[in-house]
Amino acid sequence: MDIKGRYFNCMEYMYTHSKAKIKHLDKLSDKIDVLCGTEQGHPMSPELFKCFVHQLSEDLNSLKDVEVPVLNAVEVTHLLWADDLILLALNRASLQKILDVLYSYCQEWGLSVNISKTAVMVFNRSGRLLKESRNLKYGERELISVREYTYPGITFTLTGSLKTAQAKLRQKGLRSYFSLKSMLDLRHLRKSMVTKLFDALIVPILSYGSQIWLPFTEFMRSFALGSFPAMSQIAKDPIEKTFSYLLRLEGMDQLNCSTLVRHAYVEQRELELTWFSRLKSVRNIAAADQSLNYLAFNWEQSKGLFIAQWNMERATNKKLGFYNSVKTNFGLEPYLKSDIPHQHLKRFAEFRMSSHRYNIETGRHGLSKQGDILHRICYQCSTNDKQVLENLKELPFFCPIIEDECHILRTCTLYEDLRHKLSDDSKTCIFGDLDKAFKDVHVVKEIAKFLTKTHERRF
Helix, strand or coil: CCCCCHHHHHHHHHHHCCEECCEECCEECCCEECCCCCCCCCCCHHHHHHHHHHHHHHHHHCCCCCCCCEECCEECCEEEECCEEEECCCCHHHHHHHHHHHHHHHHHHCCCCCHHHCEECCCCCCCCCCHHHCCCEECCEECEECCEEECCCCEEECCCCCHHHHHHHHHHHHHHHHHHHHHCCHHHCCHHHHHHHHHHHCHHHHCCCHHHHHHHCHHHHHHHCCCCCCCCHHHHHHHHHHHHHHHHHHHHHHCCCCCHHHHHHHHHHHHCCHHHHHHHHHHHHCCCCCCCCHHHHHHHHHHHHHHHHHHHHHHHCHHHHHHHHHCCCCCCCHHHHCCCCHHHHHHHHHHHCCCCCCHHHHCCCCCCCCCCHHHHECCCCCCCCHHHHHHHHCCCCCCCCECCHHHHHHCCHHHHHHHHCCCHHHHHHHHCCHHHHCCCHHHHHHHHHHHHHHHHHHC
């Protein structure tokens, strides 16, 4: 490589005097001489490793009589990301030849392959493990055949579908979220701070690799067909990243770059494959030029569709009767920005969404309770005698006292003393304007405290 002088002497000295220590149980070992490999964490290490394995790429690309994938008239024998290597071939014999070249190179230059992390996949529409994937060897060691493999961070399956990759990212996102909850008590943080933490720590995990897998989702298929599906704020990040990536590829194509990703893009465009065709359809439907300005239009239109769908579903859902009476408009509720104690806030939110343990909800669950109104009555204001209730039920004008949200707030005798302690303003809202009772922050604080005490007394 014709490197010499002080720079080379510096590098030579660094690696001939390379040492390391092992940390265990907060204690450091004595110095250990590092006789092979590159410095761990050193910024030069990736570049030095690339120089070291560059000849391997040359050897693989110069192979003759092998059938390998072709992208835009360029043969692709392998993909190399740092020390993660993928070998590609169209048949078993070609893959074995490529493996033999890798084995010879590693033997010559003192490299080792982690066989426990090495596997063979033969892509096919059936998703089965085919016999062509068996008995492939690296040297004398046989390689296992698997149904899925993760590289780098994206899980690929035998069918080529990326649904498993999306499911794995969702699992990683959930683990990160629960890890965040275990380290921080989110109950004592402002809601805006929790949202910022979620956007900074969770959303990047959920949207990892979205530039590739997003166009294959049902969401983008609907988008490409012109239906503009309802879109949450979280969806904006992967959409913007995907179209930014598309613009970057188009720029590389205009410059006629020789990179592999540009050849893959040209192949997608020429063959009108799913990834390119769906992104093209979305852009054409939005009637936009090669910019991302239309995303704002899509977002507003999608938000309007979501609100329309939200209004339709809550109007047809009988369980949301009380919720609809206190939630008249779409938007962030003021109480979420208030400084209400977490436990009070939790009981208040459960109550307004009818996600509580009062009989109006628990009395409808289970096959034995369905259709039987007696399981939903307030036993405090009625009677616990089941026989009496059964007899009353036979009367033509039987009108039981149901333990629903309005009954708890207004008339249940079990909470009469708690109700008297409320301010006149809160009482006026409870018996008159329920919408204000669940929106006025000062009233909400009182009602949240009231509901917390009613829950403690009832359960």
